[in-house]
Amino acid sequence: MGTDAFLIIIGLLVSNGLRHLVSALLKIRDSACGFSRDYSYEPTVSILLPCFNEGRAVYETIESICRSDYPKEKFEIVAIDDCSSDDSYDWIRKAQDDFSEVRIHSARNAQNCGKAESQSNALDMSTGDVILCIDSDAIFAPDAIRELTACVADRKIGAVGGAVGVRNLNKNIFTVCQALIYAENFHFLKVFENWTQSVICLSGCMLAVRRDLFVKIQPRIAARHFFGLKVKDGEDRFLTHMVQLEGYGTVINPRARCLTNVPDNLPTLWNQQIRWQRSGIRDFCFTLRTLHDHIWRLPPNPILLYGLIFPTLAAMISIFLMFVNPLLLVCVAPFWVGFYFVMAAVYDLLTRRYLPEQRIANPIRLFSLAAFSVWIVAGRLIELCALCTLDSTSWMTRQRDPGPAAKDTPPGSTAGRFTR
C-alpha cells in the first residue's frame, strides 16, 4: 500500500507539473495565447446582467461597464432582477438614471427563477450582435468589452471569455487562496486549452458569444433537466460545450479582465465548489451521452481529454483514495503543501509585475496559500457531495451582503481594482 500511495503521489505531482510546464512553454512562446484579435471590429454588444440580492454591487458593476472605452452607442446593458429581496432593483434603476449616456434596460422577473432563465429573459430584450453574459457582482476593466469583441472578429471563434480576478482578495485566507487559483487557471492553465481554441469552460462571470449561436443554444440551456427536474446551474459550462459542438472555437483572452467577489467563508465556498462540481459531473454525463458527436465532430478534442479521460481518472483515483485507504488523502497533503508554497512564491513574483490588481497585500498571507493543500481532501468530499446532490436546484452562494469591494485593501494599493 505504501508503494501504491507513493506512486499515486508521484503521478499526481508529475502530471500536474507537466501541465504547468506545457502551459508555461506555450505562454512564453505566445503571450497572445494563439489567436488573432481585430480591434477595429466593433459589433453591437448586449450585456446581459441577471441579478439577485446583489445590493449596491450591481450598481458598481453597471458603473464599471459604463466606463468602458467601447463606443457607448454600440453596447447596451440588459439588467434583470430575479425578485431580489433587497434593494438590488433600486440600484439598477439608479444606475439607469446616473448613466443615461448608455442604453440600460431593466426588468424584473415575475418570480424567482434562477440565473439561466433570467439570462434567457434578458436575451429576449437584447439586440446586440454579440451577447456578453456577466455576473452582477463583477467589476470590468475599461477595455474588457473591446478585448472580447476583438476575438470574435475571427469567424471561427464562437465564444470568448475573459480572465476573472478576485475583487476581495485581501479579505482573508479563503480569498487569498482563491486569488491564486483564479490566476493560475485564467492566466496559465487555460493557455493550454487556448492553444487548440477549445476552452472547456468559459466563466459565466464574463462570457461573450455570438448572438446567433446563443439564440440557437439558449433553448437547450433552458431545456436541461435531471430526470424532469429543471437544472438551473452550470449554464456557462454547458454553453461553452455546445458552442464547440456547433463547430466553433472557444477561447479565453487574458487581456479582457474583470474582478469578482469570491466566497470569503467556508460554507459559501463549500457550496460554490459543490455547485461547480455538480455542473462538471453533469457535463461529464452529457459528454458520455453524446460521445459519438464528440468523436466525429471534435477530433482530436481536449473535451475528450478534460471532459472524459481526466474526470474518469480523477474519479478512479478519488474512489481509490476514499474507499481503499482514505488516510492516503492525508498522505498526499504534505506534498501539496510544498507544491503550493512554490506556487505562492511564483504568484507573488508574477503579480508584482503583471497583475498588480491581484497582488496580495500582506506577504505573510502568501504562506497561507499552502493551506489550500487541504483541498486534496476536501475536493474528494465535494465530489461526493456533488454526486449525491445532482437533484439540488439551489444556487446556495448568493449572498445578501455584497460587501465592500476591497475592505482590506491598504491605502495606495491597486489590489482589487483596475488601474489604467
Added chain:
Amino acid sequence: MMNKLILFIYHISGTILLYGVLVWTLWFCGKLLFYVCNDSWIVPTVITQEDPGVLDLAQKVVTTRQALDALRLDALKNKEAMDEMRAHRLQLSRLYPKLVAAIGTEAFANSDNGNRLSALDARAIAKNEKLAQAIEEANGVATQIDEDLSVGLITKSDAAVKREQIAQGSTSALESEINEVLLQDQILQKTTTGTQTLDVLDKRAELRSQIDTLDISIAAADRQLKADNFQIGQLKEALTLLDNTPYAAVLNGARNFAFVPYVDGTIEPGTPIFACYAEFVICRRVGEIARVYSDEEREQNPISIPLLSTTIRGVIARMNLRDPSAAKSQTLFLHRAPFFF
C-alpha cells in the same frame, strides 16, 4: 412518474450515502481520538506453525543443533587425541633424560678407557719392536741352523725343533702386531667421535624433536578445543534465545499472541485481557497474558496516520485465551474494559 421515482430513489440513496460518510467520518475520528487517549490496547495476532517466521525458526533450530552436535563430536575427538599425545609425550620425556645420562656415562668411560688403552698401546708397540728384533735375530739363527744341518752339526730333528721354535716366535710377533693394531682401533673408537656416537646423538635429537612436535600438537589441539567449546557455548546461547522467541512457543503449540506497545508499562504474566464489541465498548474478559517476551518488535500502527507515524515499538506477549475468537479482534485491552463496561 418514472422520473419522480428515480429522483426519489436517487435522493434517498444520496442522503444515505452522505450521512453514511458523515457517520463513518465521525466514527473514524472518534476511534482515532480514543486510541490516542487509551494506553491499554494491544493488537492480537495468531501465529500458526505454517507461519514463515516459525518455519524459519524451526530451520534455524535444526541447523543450530546439527552444528552443535558436530562441534561436540569434534571437541571430543580433539580431547581424546590430546590425551593420547600427552601420554606419549610423558613417555618420551621420561626416556630423554635417561638417554642423555647414558650418553654422558659412555662418553666418560670411553675417555678413561681410551687413555688407559693408549698407555697399553705404547707398551705394546715397544714390545712389538723387541719382538721384531728377536725375529730378525731368529732369521739369522735359521740360517745358522741350515748351515749347521748341512755340515751335520745338528740333526734334522733338532733342526726341525729349532725351526718350529723360530716359526712360533714369528707367529707370536705377528699376533702381537695384530693385537696392537686392534688396540689402536679400539683407542680410536674411544677417543674420537665415531659413527656410533653420531647415531646415539641422532637418536637424542630425534627424541627431542618428537617431544617438541608433540608439544606443538598438544597446544594446537588445546586451542582448537577451546575454540570448539566457545562455539558450543555460543550455539547453546543461540538455542536458548531461539527457545525464548514467540515462534518457539508456536512450535510448542501456542497460537495466540499480541503486540503490546511500550505505552503500556505494567504488563506481566497474569494480566487480564478484555475483548470488546464495536472495538471498544461492551467488553468481556477473555483470558490473560501468559508470557511477555523481552525482544523489541516494531509493528505497523493500526491506528496511526500514514507517513506521520507508520510504526510503533513494543513487545510481543503470549496470551492464554479462553475465547479463541477474541484473537481475531482488531484490538484487545489489558487490565480492564476501556469504559468500565
